[in-house]
Amino acid sequence: MPKRLAIVTSAIALVLAPAAFVACGGDDSSDSAAKPSGASNAAQGETLEKGVTLTLWTMPNSPQPKEDLQKMVAPFTAKTGVNVDVQEVGWDVQFDRIRNAAVAGEGPDITQAGTTQVPFFAALGGFQDLTDKVEEIGGKGAYAEGIWNTTQVQGQDGTWAIPWFTEARSLYYRKDVLEKAGVDPATAFKDLDSFKATLQAIKDKVPDVQPFGAPGKKAYDLVHQVMPFVWDQGGAELNADATQSTINSPESQAGVEFMAGLITDGLFDKSQLERDGTQVENQFKGGRLAVWIGGPWVLGSIDRAEDDTWSDEARENVGVAPMPTGPSGKAYTFVGGSDLMVFKNSEHPNEAWALVKFLSEDQTQVDYAKLLGMFPARLDPQQQVGDSSENHKAFFEAIQTGRTYAPIPQWGQIENAYKTRFGNILDSAAGVGKDYNAATVKSQLDAAAKEADGLLAQSAG
């Protein structure tokens, strides 16, 4: 008889697991939410205290993230006597770790954060407002407008981050494939029509390679892939004051339909929708895709012999073109990258700022960006990298005109909602979801807008 009791008891214990689990998840924030962030009133002296150690969280930006960055900051330590402990935090956990650290008041001194995450983290209240200090590094004027916007929170005063390095999306293509298809690279991706015509020519004349591919809803950056086409058509993610979603406007719909239309026209390899961003990137590097939208880091990996994801043919024939222009005559692309944020509870705020300043020096910016295959965040060093080759020039131009999303704390959630719906639409176009037609697209975008409006209506009350 006790056997029966034992089975029932263990079943109940198992049954209760999820309720307990959600409570656990929030716990580390709960205990510590009440803790004072007393460290912010640390000594405000001008001189730096030698021998202290700053903790810096970084994400896997380069092949050896921790070692590379540790080497990069060695001159800072030599000059100031301030030690830097570089700690690597994976991209898969960085959102949770930074959020928990900001809420708990127990974290490093400085952290790297994705540009679209900054407003959310800033709203948690755990970071220093750097407004009074930014003039020391040239202020707003030292950065491209789109990049500087990523340090702000819409509707609030304050500068919550300093841009660290930058990326924008451009079109990667295979020069040899274009040649076989008989298309002139100079005009191949000029506007949306020629972009489509180029893909069609590749499909017709070069059968052993897929014309184009992009990841599906598994990719963290699906929205960055689709939004340039939405912007091309005059659409937008939110209205100007970020109070309402406009993703279901006719213009936005036209943009999403352009991307989905590439699938229905057989120009977009639909099997790529099963993959995430890195996997699709490797498909281009492996020579299975002729055209692909990607960031500058891929350019940086061409010369890296140990990167064996490249096929020889692809490695030798990489070309980069700016994104095609839309009906308005303007080309749009997503500009992102990473910023540095200083924790409010840092016990060494002066030293932390000194490190941020060091990482913003032109030479450090160029050296580190080069290591990453990214672009420096500041205009002058950016220009230097842009001048280094034809392909880099395409990225430099993309950064100058690149666009980012409204800097509001709810953006991450809205992006998730859009990602889901964009994914569903692309799946439909690939023939594995609801029947693909204008009504399906419209209903998905209406649902996305409704969800976004609900998220925008969230308040602290």
Place this chain on the structure above:
Amino acid sequence: MAQTTLQPPPEARPARSLPLRAGRPRRRRRRNWFAYGLIAPALAFMVLVHLIPTAGGVVLSFKRLNTFTFARLFDAPWAGLENYRGILFDTANPLHSGFFGAVQNTAVYTFWTVGGTLAGGLAIALLLNRPMRGQRLVRTLMLAPWIVPSFVVAVLWQFMWQSDVGIINKVLVDYTHLLSERPIWLLGENSMWAIVIPSIWRGLPFAMIFFLAGLQAMPPELHEAAAIDGAGPLRRFRYITLPLLRPLIAVQLLFCVIYATYQFAIPYIMLGSNPGPDADLMMTLIVRQSFSNNLFGFGAAASVLLTLAMCVWVAVWYRAFKRDLEVK
């Protein structure tokens, strides 16, 4: 029968039912204290890591937790039944349709996973129960999927399902020509099968070993007698094997259903944080809305509802199988 089963053993009954003989109650109490002392650490641990967080989860389900308030956690504004109303009745709330989609998917996933695991496990156990050469080797090999972590299972199958280069389509299309076109497994309606099949594959060995133990403990005389009386293999399975395995099936069913309903790793790793409308399960939905979207109130409320649903399942299961659990 059930009532008597769940009553405490006679020693633990209140002292007043005992004859009032001097000295006995005190000794008994002392002995009880010793027993309580022994279970105290386990009890304290259970309260700390299980009951308190569970109670916390229930409290959170009544709070308005969003991007702006989640950091205050238990101090967040009280929302009453708002989360539950939004999930269950507010058709204008996008979380409502997402929740019911996930409920449906979880039911489909659980049905096929549990059905496949139990039926497959039983079938393999029956095959392995026959005397044959290399039985031990085959049995050991059959256990292999069980020792592979869910994470690895999901990663492996994700590669195998890929429509263009995956081995499954290669076999189905290129080698055997069973299909003329390459199906896309990881998107749309197929994605449900893409998670059900690896889940069955992973669960089979445990079910198999469980049933095999039951089969081997079965007295062979029963089958022999039935065979002499002219019963064929099917009838012997139907009237001897299956009834004798009922308690084992009952226990397996209970745990498999709970395990499948709470499945997270396989869909999450294979299909990402949002597996899409055809394969979004309750756990992926709860984790995504709580931890990516900061809607911890919604997540807690959905967890509580899921927990209640599982309590109902345990109750139904108990009524259906209570006789099978008695030690005869």
